[in-house]
Amino acid sequence: MRQKKTVEHTALLVLALLSREDMYGYQMIARLEEQSDHTFEMKEGTLYPILHGLEKEGAVRAYLMEAPNGRQRKYYHLTEQGKGLLQTEKEEWQAYSRAVNAVLSSALGTA
């Protein structure tokens, strides 16, 4: 049904992660898993296209950096525009979440 645009919460999660620090893809998957207590297991086939989309929109900026061991990593940085997007999507999530809970709380006690 989705309110206006989308309940595409995956991008929201990525933006939230990047608001703390620059990160690379593989790292995001791991962070999401720990921070969500193993509820989220985002797949690479989901994440990479999202990152590319956010980059195209100007919400993130990518740069290559070498890890201490010599491996090449692609870090993503949240732009000012991305911060705005995060704010918007966060509010959308809160409205969505509030609405689901409102419907649920009027449901009869399934424990």
Added chain:
Amino acid sequence: MRQKKTVEHTALLVLALLSREDMYGYQMIARLEEQSDHTFEMKEGTLYPILHGLEKEGAVRAYLMEAPNGRQRKYYHLTEQGKGLLQTEKEEWQAYSRAVNAVLSSALGTA
């Protein structure tokens, strides 16, 4: 990324509505809109296929009833099996919601 099965919360909303009383399709759309403070605007093209699916699964049972004005309506009743499904999906939603909030709360203050 979805935890195990699905974040298909639409069925959850329908099941929650039916836990209170039997309802017909058109009524559900209206109830969802008011109970969610206009956040949800479920479309008929979304709802009817879901109802048919839930019926095939045995979560709801349909019956025809004539409205006081003579119009024919198709009411849906939540079965015992449907109550079990509601319970399961409710728990899934709670885990999902908790996880999103956990990631968000560790994000930097976007107001």
Added chain:
DNA sequence: ATAATATACATCGAATTTCGAGGTATGTCA
């Protein structure tokens, strides 16, 4: 009386989102 609107059901193709499977390459460890 008639036209417009609201109610009420339904289906179908298109768009969006996510996954699963597969591919490439490099670093580490047995």
Added chain:
DNA sequence: TGACATACCTCGAAATTCGATGTATATTAT
């Protein structure tokens, strides 16, 4: 040297929702 983890990527398939469209009946306005 082979196995495994890290790290990036793409593509087709599956799932979900919407928009459009169709049918039919009741209500309201003209």
